[in-house]
Amino acid sequence: MTAYIIRRIGEGLITLIALSFVVFGSVHLTGDPARFLLPISAEHDESVYEAQKAAYGLDKPFIVQYWNFLIKAVRLDFGNSFTARRPVQEILLERIPATVHLAIAGTILAIGIGVPLGIISAVKRDTILDRICKAFAIFGMAAPQFWVAIMLIIVFAGYWGWLPGYGRGDITGWFPAWNQIPNMLAHLILPASVLALAIIAAIMRLARSAMLEVLDSDYVKFAQVKGMSDRVVIWRHAARNALIPVITFGGISLAGLLNGSVVVEVVFAWPGVGLMLLEGVLSNNFPQVEGAIMVSGAAYILTALVVDILYGYADPRVRMN
Amino acid sequence: MELKRFMNVRLLATFGLAAGMITTVACSGASEAPAAPAPATPAAVTAPASSGSDSAAPTAMPAATEPAAMAESAGGHVNLLVTNIGNGKFDPLLTEGEDLKFQRIFQVALVGGAGGSELVPAVAKDWSVSEDGKIWTFTVNDGFIKAHDGNVITRDDVYFNLNSRVGAEAFELLDSGYYEPRDVALANLIEGVSKGPGDDQVQVNFKTVRLDFAFNWSENSQGASPMIVPEATMRERAGETGFEGYETDPVGIGSMKVEDFVLEQKYSFEKFDDFFWTTENGFSEDRSVTFDTLTIEVVPEPAGRLAALRSGDAQLIEANINMIGDIDSIDGASIAWQKESSYNWVVYVDCWQEELWCFPVEARQAAEHAINKDDIVNGLYSPESVNADSWAHVTPNSLGWGENLRPRAFDLDKSYELLKSIGYGGANGDDGTDANGEQISFTIYTWEAGDLPLLPDLAQMYKDFWTDGLGWDVNVSVGDAAATRQAWNNREYPGDLLVRTNEGRYDGTSITQGGYLNESIAWRAVDNWQNEPWASNTTPVVQKGLSDLNPDTRSASYNAMYEYLQDQTYWGDGFNTNVPWGLGADVASYEPWRLVPYVTAIWTLKLK
Numbered sequence: 009m010t011a012y013i014i015r016r017i018g019e020g021l022i023t024l025i026a027l028s029f030v031v032f033g034s035v036h037l038t039g040d041p042a043r044f045l046l047p048i049s050a051e052h053d054e055s056v057y058e059a060q061k062a063a064y065g066l067d068k069p070f071i072v073q074y075w076n077f078l079i080k081a082v083r084l085d086f087g088n089s090f091t092a093r094r095p096v097q098e099i100l101l102e103r104i105p106a107t108v109h110l111a112i113a114g115t116i117l118a119i120g121i122g123v124p125l126g127i128i129s130a131v132k133r134d135t136i137l138d139r140i141c142k143a144f145a146i147f148g149m150a151a152p153q154f155w156v157a158i159m160l161i162i163v164f165a166g167y168w169g170w171l172p173g174y175g176r177g178d179i180t181g182w183f184p185a186w187n188q189i190p191n192m193l194a195h196l197i198l199p200a201s202v203l204a205l206a207i208i209a210a211i212m213r214l215a216r217s218a219m220l221e222v223l224d225s226d227y228v229k230f231a232q233v234k235g236m237s238d239r240v241v242i243w244r245h246a247a248r249n250a251l252i253p254v255i256t257f258g259g260i261s262l263a264g265l266l267n268g269s270v271v272v273e274v275v276f277a278w279p280g281v282g283l284m285l286l287e288g289v290l291s292n293n294f295p296q297v298e299g300a301i302m303v304s305g306a307a308y309i310l311t312a313l314v315v316d317i318l319y320g321y322a323d324p325r326v327r328m329n
Numbered sequence: 330m331e332l333k334r335f336m337n338v339r340l341l342a343t344f345g346l347a348a349g350m351i352t353t354v355a356c357s358g359a360s361e362a363p364a365a366p367a368p369a370t371p372a373a374v375t376a377p378a379s380s381g382s383d384s385a386a387p388t389a390m391p392a393a394t395e396p397a398a399m400a401e402s403a404g405g406h407v408n409l410l411v412t413n414i415g416n417g418k419f420d421p422l423l424t425e426g427e428d429l430k431f432q433r434i435f436q437v438a439l440v441g442g443a444g445g446s447e448l449v450p451a452v453a454k455d456w457s458v459s460e461d462g463k464i465w466t467f468t469v470n471d472g473f474i475k476a477h478d479g480n481v482i483t484r485d486d487v488y489f490n491l492n493s494r495v496g497a498e499a500f501e502l503l504d505s506g507y508y509e510p511r512d513v514a515l516a517n518l519i520e521g522v523s524k525g526p527g528d529d530q531v532q533v534n535f536k537t538v539r540l541d542f543a544f545n546w547s548e549n550s551q552g553a554s555p556m557i558v559p560e561a562t563m564r565e566r567a568g569e570t571g572f573e574g575y576e577t578d579p580v581g582i583g584s585m586k587v588e589d590f591v592l593e594q595k596y597s598f599e600k601f602d603d604f605f606w607t608t609e610n611g612f613s614e615d616r617s618v619t620f621d622t623l624t625i626e627v628v629p630e631p632a633g634r635l636a637a638l639r640s641g642d643a644q645l646i647e648a649n650i651n652m653i654g655d656i657d658s659i660d661g662a663s664i665a666w667q668k669e670s671s672y673n674w675v676v677y678v679d680c681w682q683e684e685l686w687c688f689p690v691e692a693r694q695a696a697e698h699a700i701n702k703d704d705i706v707n708g709l710y711s712p713e714s715v716n717a718d719s720w721a722h723v724t725p726n727s728l729g730w731g732e733n734l735r736p737r738a739f740d741l742d743k744s745y746e747l748l749k750s751i752g753y754g755g756a757n758g759d760d761g762t763d764a765n766g767e768q769i770s771f772t773i774y775t776w777e778a779g780d781l782p783l784l785p786d787l788a789q790m791y792k793d794f795w796t797d798g799l800g801w802d803v804n805v806s807v808g809d810a811a812a813t814r815q816a817w818n819n820r821e822y823p824g825d826l827l828v829r830t831n832e833g834r835y836d837g838t839s840i841t842q843g844g845y846l847n848e849s850i851a852w853r854a855v856d857n858w859q860n861e862p863w864a865s866n867t868t869p870v871v872q873k874g875l876s877d878l879n880p881d882t883r884s885a886s887y888n889a890m891y892e893y894l895q896d897q898t899y900w901g902d903g904f905n906t907n908v909p910w911g912l913g914a915d916v917a918s919y920e921p922w923r924l925v926p927y928v929t930a931i932w933t934l935k936l937k
Binding site: 038039040043044045046047055056059060062063089091092093102157158161162165166167168169172173174175180274275276277279287290291292 | 410416417418423425509510511513514515517591592593594595626627628629630632633634635636637639640641642811812814815818819
């Protein structure tokens with residue numbers, strides 16, 4: 009098992025280094041921020057331009073810039089944002105809680121709704137309820153996030169005024185005060201629902217097919233023949249076994265959501281890493297883009313690593329292979 | 330059977346629980362919404378700001394909100410939702426972004442503005458430029474302008490603001506690492522800042538002629554660098570390299586003070602009771618706000634801003650012409666038009682190069698005559714949102730505009746005649762070839778712009794006019810704004826066209842200077858002007874136009890210069906746009922200034 013863990017950690021590090029190179033290289037293809045950020049009165053004033061390039065360290069060879077970036081990135085130092093003029097690390101620390109809150113809410117919502125629906129769909133196989141659930145799953149996967157988000161905003165925030173359609177309320181950081189929790193939850197519902205929708209659909213289908221397989225197994229039939237109640241059969245025996253792949257998928261989904269959903273964060277003005285990334289891209293803000301992607305990528309790799317290791321513990325065949 | 334019954338009970342319980350939770354949270358969320366303004370005694374209605382420049386007759390404009398008949402009240406809260414808020418810095422020189430909206434809520438510039446064009450006293454009560462156009466003298470309203478922290482503005486404070494942003498101290502702050510090289514670009518052009526000659530005066534001495542400095546250090550300019558902060562306030566907030574402490578404890582002299590903020594996202598303000606801009610202090614109007622508090626928050630998605638307006642959560646939202654129908658559909662909501670706030674800038678790129686199809690002026694003029702502007706205004710846009718009455722940045726209320734600058738008439742015969750005169754277009758001027766018989770082919774570069782929607786569609790219409798009317802082979806390329814601008818700067822589009830937006834402006838000195846005189850600016854229209862047939866005219870005409878210091882003749886000089894430049898057609902005839910602001914049902918009126926694209930004249934916003 010130890011060898012397996014070491015191998016997986018090594019793979020994770022290699023992936024991270026490859027990601028850093030791709031990110032660093034690709035943002036440098038998007039243009040010259042030193043030129044872009046010059047005031048109009050100094051556009052192509054070469055002395056100001058050269059000084060600005062030097063100030064950003066962009067006057068050095070690409071490979072030197074990359075090495076400097078890599079060395080600093082190890083310490084989570086991504087330099088100063090070109091626009092906000094403060095450390096990207098500081099901005100990330102402000103934005104990560106928002107993204108994590110949203111990701112967790114989305115995952116809880118997805119599992120909380122997807123699993124029961126999947127089980128209901130399996131238990132009520134080929135009934136109208138099953139068909140409704142399947143239709144919902146197809147809709148959830150097919151509907152574009154931005155469209156769903158806008159519809160929810162128009163209906164729930166605009167016409168009905170039940171829920172806020174933008175922002176995070178007055179919440180900053182990780183832990184809101186007790187009296188802020190209702191406000192925080194109110195702001196979370198719509199964006200988390202949109203994030204959850206596609207995952208609900210996937211989880212539902214996964215839970216349904218796993219449940220169907222389990223319900224058809226001999227031990228479930230045996231339990232029923234023994235006269236056990238349906239409740240015990242479904243929840244104690246069938247669901248427990250059926251939900252293993254669902255939980256794994258939920259973990260990977262959480263890792264995906266931790267990357268920050270640019271679409272959902274932009275539409276809901278949710279001040280997370282996704283919105284930060286977009287702001288960085290729009291302003292040729294290299295450090296901000298690099299910081300956002302590296303942290304998101306690292307979060308994904310780390311979560312996937314943890315899931316893999318846990319899976320290795322749970323299923324010896326994985327680590328043997 | 331038992332299983333089915335069990336599942337039904339579970340199903341109902343699950344959904345019931347979920348519905349209950351959502352309702353509970355929704356109700357508690359609703360209770361967090363800002364309360365409706367309480368009825369209060371109607372405040373005295375302040376006269377609207379001066380209409381500004383009278384240099385030109387305004388064009389027909391859409392009716393703005395009618396405030397007169399509506400009851401207004403003092404107090405209350407304004408929630409303002411905007412598309413972006415810049416980089417979130419408070420230091421006036423370091424703040425940057427397209428709109429700098431929050432700066433204008435709690436700061437006041439050295440020179441005041443009125444209606445986006447006229448300059449009026451503010452911190453400076455008077456200003457003048459020397460005969461050689463190099464030395465600006467500002468006389469300060471010394472001793473009664475209070476900052477939010479109790480400090481009082483004096484001549485020394487104004488000196489500090491100028492000296493630390495464009496004077497000697499700016500270079501010290503550059504050396505310390507507080508400023509970046511781009512921050513001192515203007516300071517590079519200045520000889521020095523000094524106190525005097527009078528006890529209440531400050532002088533700025535430029536190395537070369539600089540006629541728009543008062544305008545650029547006024548509320549009408551786009552940047553925040555002219556905002557005045559007491560020296561003591563800034564010094565108290567000194568950090569390792571500069572004034573870092575100011576970012577966590579910002580203080581201004583404006584009508585509202587900063588109460589709270591989440592950087593780059595949300596800023597809350599409270600009315601400042603000692604605001605100086607009142608009739609009691611000798612100003613022609615009272616610019617105090619009539620509401621108590623204001624929150625400005627970034628909501629990039631239009632649907633989010635509209636929903637907030639519809640639900641009563643927002644009182645004022647930044648809109649665009651695509652949102653007009655939605656705003657109209659909201660009970661009690663209305664629109665305030667910010668007139669001439671942006672313009673459509675059509676650039677015939679690098680056409681001073683002899684080998685390009687657009688080198689002969691007649692080719693560019695022919696292109697202009699082939700565009701049916703009425704079709705664009707009435708078909709693509711609407712007359713209330715877009716006006717086809719300007720050339721480049723020169724819109725009806727800007728300096729130097731005149732009837733002679735209206736766009737050229739749609740006249741294909743004129744286009745053919747012009748093309749034939751230079752050997753283009755074959756026998757009839759319409760076969761799309763140049764003088765060598767080769768197909769004229771170029772690309773229109775553009776991007777999606779928030780302030781002027783449908784730019785790609787506009788470019789497509791240009792393409793259709795030129796393809797169908799003149800037989801030219803035209804492509805449209807829609808890209809990223811920053812990348813396209815950069816490629817233009819890098820001279821990657823010779824012989825192509827750029828169709829873009831730009832902020833409206835009263836004084837077009839800097840853009841004209843940059844485009845036609847400044848050899849260090851890459852996007853200038855005439856790079857190697859000696860090569861163009863009109864070389865003996867262009868530079869002297871621009872130099873003459875821009876050097877007129879006499880306020881009585883300046884507009885006429887600019888007009889003559891612009892008329893010449895329009896005829897040259899390195900920049901095409903364009904449109905200017907009126908940008909709508911959505912007002913909530915509880916807003917009685919708001920009168921944003923024209924010729925600027927950002928939040929202005931917030932004191933004119935009155936709640937019902």
